[in-house]
Amino acid sequence: MNKLRRVDDEPPFMTDSRAPLAQTTVTSLRVVEALDEHGRLGVTALAAELDLAKGTVHKHVTTLERLGYVVKEDREYRLGLGFLGVGVNSQRRLDVYRVGRGPTDRLSKATDTVASLMVAEHGRGRYAYRVPHGDEYELAHHEGDVLPLHATAGGKAILAYTPADRREEILESHGLPPMTEHTITDRDAFREELRSVRDTRTAYDREELLDGWHCVAAPITNEEGDAVAAVSVSAETEFGDASKRTQDVPGLVISTATAIENKLRSP
Incomplete structure (x- = not known):
């Protein structure tokens, strides 16, 4: 079990901490x-x-x-x-899961990677859907696991397209704790990273969550341009390295996010 936050920790930022607990x-x-x-x-x-x-x-x-x-x-x-x-029913009721599974499956197959859909809850990221790639992958994280937004490509994509006041509440509440030696822990550097994500619609995790693992993600947004989820791919190799990958992996991730957005927004 991921122990980023347990029920006896401080309540998440959006709850009323003055309310009595049962x-x-x-x-x-x-x-x-x-x-x-x-x-x-x-x-x-x-x-x-x-x-x-x-x-x-x-x-x-x-x-x-x-x-x-x-x-x-x-x-x-x-x-x-x-x-x-309970968990399966909760998962099935997510619109992004319902319309995003097919595109995410195809993304995994096209890129030969682990592909995922991430949503944000209580200032953390959760995998709503995750497609393993082959039997050789022993995944460290699975559907339903809670992850820090700041150390994941999907989390960065979501934060970059989150309203500024809410984003600052998340950063203030959860901080930028180091997950590996590569995690961005400086607040100004992280804000600059998010500006780059917003400019390119592409977020990267360069061994920031797990040593040896790289990830690229794109936000899935609503009509107002706010993130409702993110789609990502992960592998034990850097993305964009022409000597290792011939296809435009970031471009495929962005096109998958766009396809899911279009399905979510269609009547």
Whole structure:
């Protein structure tokens, strides 16, 4: 599980931090996240992981089990497939997923790369759709994973086409933490990077999220020109290197974003 932000962290920037939290809900979601991260845990291990009383943990896992979201096996608990149904339904209801899967599939095939659709939620990026390329790719991130916008090509594409006041709220709330030695962490340098993205409609991740991986993305915008998502391709090679790739990968990414935009905007 990606641990960029957990439910017991500070609330995301767009929530009202003054609003009271339902602590029982927070605890249940902490239990869910711990099981997601570790796979299977018993009550004692869960209590130690979450620094909670065993009785409290037992009450929450028992409730989740009775509701069909947790399964007990040999005195340990794991997440049940109830979450799969919720996640799949949420994914299918995204317009960009519905109209963008086909173009993203074709982009992956045309470029021989991993292709993805990213959306922004609570100041973070999430993969709404991800197309692996061949069996040789052991992907570090999958559909539904949360990622930092500033260290990903898709995130940069979204931020560059986000209204300035909202973009500054995101940067203020989440900062520019280093993910690798290549991550842009200087605020002025990052703003300059976003200006370049807006000028070219192309964003790059040059080993800024994962060492050895490169990514190029383009924004998918609405009628007002604001980003609703981004489409990207990723590979263990630099894009635009004529000695390695003959096709215009950035151009293919942009044309795919345009095709998805046209579908989203059509009545």
